[in-house]
Amino acid sequence: TACMSVTGAMAQSDPLPSWNDGAPKQAIVDFVTAVTTEGGPDYVAPTDRIATFDNDGTLWSEQPMYVQLAFALDRIKQMAPDHPEWKDKEPYKSVLAGDLKGLAATGEKGVVELVAVTHAGMTSDEFTKIATDWIATAKHPKTGRLYTDMVYQPMLELVDYLHSNDFRVFIVSGGGIEFMRPWTEKVYGIPTERVVGSSIKTEYKVVDGKPVINRLPAVDFVDDKEGKPIGILGHIGKRPIAAFGNSDGDFQMLQWATSGDGKRFGLIVHHDDGDREVAYDRKSVFGKLDKALDEGPGLGWTIVSMKNDWKQVYPGQ
């Protein structure tokens, strides 16, 4: 029976060693066992084993701010010597003064200008190099670790566990698609074509006989909330059977994944561990979790308590 095979598999070797025993871990293993048991009532052929993961706050840290925002602020500081006019002009003035409240006060207009200046106006290859160089050395302000070490060990194990059960795992993030792609394969084992994210417009041009793709200062697609199922359809073309997130921005992705036919799985990471990470949910600027926390359990979603369900938060601790 399914129950015996779970026990058997877990006895052999625990695929999720950083997870404490408990309902969430058991729910994950039960789901994977059910959909991979040939001849069982919940069997899903490998071609349909699609799983989608949010990134910020689900696979890696999003506090004290989104990593991509830290990248944008660093870029402004790097570029500032060539732009003396910035010291009297918002949103640059606030950024250069390290005044996040002042930056927030510039509103959407300020953020759009920040994205345009730091993420557009270069070729796609140039942006990839900028992002690659930055992520190789930039450090988290609290821990001093590389951002790519600020990933959640239990979630890395979960991605590996799904891969080893013939799932195809995609990132579906509100973050910029080209900001993530330079490092997702190395850090998560997820190749560039399995990364879905927000994007700006681009154009193909031949300049001096050399083809380039230019990044333009205009938003193309916002992969958040209702955008996540749309991004999933556009990139993957199939409804996931499992989806993993941590905020209300993931509500629609989990709703879409778990309302399909057959066995489905939805999981929300709840950041309730103020000692080992940061405790935040309903009132957080980054990764607000409110509606999904209230409605998730009624929809059959598994709510993971970082504090209680994870033995370890980051790798190598």
Add this chain to the structure above:
Amino acid sequence: TACMSVTGAMAQSDPLPSWNDGAPKQAIVDFVTAVTTEGGPDYVAPTDRIATFDNDGTLWSEQPMYVQLAFALDRIKQMAPDHPEWKDKEPYKSVLAGDLKGLAATGEKGVVELVAVTHAGMTSDEFTKIATDWIATAKHPKTGRLYTDMVYQPMLELVDYLHSNDFRVFIVSGGGIEFMRPWTEKVYGIPTERVVGSSIKTEYKVVDGKPVINRLPAVDFVDDKEGKPIGILGHIGKRPIAAFGNSDGDFQMLQWATSGDGKRFGLIVHHDDGDREVAYDRKSVFGKLDKALDEGPGLGWTIVSMKNDWKQVYPGQ
């Protein structure tokens, strides 16, 4: 050496049995051997072995008209009983009369209306079912074969050959992405997430408690000409090392793929076989091949003569 290993591999078993010996077949085998020979000067790691294929006229027939256009015309005929007003209104009048010249005379306006009526106004799941049902039974007007049998046997072998050499093969087509996805895995072994195509806008909604993705009557993205490198960046996030097409709509895709660093490969299928298929190029309405035919050889692209280079055109002949 590379040369000896090619000879050795081909002697063992020919991966391209429907290709006649000659320069194009040799160029394909030389390329694949070069990029897969570990320690060789042209070696490419599996993660970067990305190949992109156009669909219409490259993997399957596009004469006497694009298959998707035949689908749209059939849909109009199916829907006509519910729309008595259509018999006096263009573009429906021409479609129902089987008058393709009349349809062409309605111009872009007519085509846009046709797409809106036949491809939008339903959910994504509903459209998938419509396309799946149609492709299961619709027959090619000349041969009476299923459209999914009107695929090119030598190209199927080429896709398999690349797969067996750890390439990830993508379709990058001007055709509708959701029109192709229902059958590409079965016919080509290419799963939904490796299909890039043109798309219309969609919206995510919850209707009576059930989430759906609605297809809207507005173009979102045209995956043709300059759109192909843009679609490749958006979906794949890496520049292909090999690209395969048959018309001027593929020029930019091949240009983008073959202008990257290292060993690259571009191939154009030239439809010059009036006996076994249809001979067409510079003046064709569907699959016009002019600029790429003139400039391709100078850019190092391989031009395949269907007549001379293919032993067989369709499977099972």
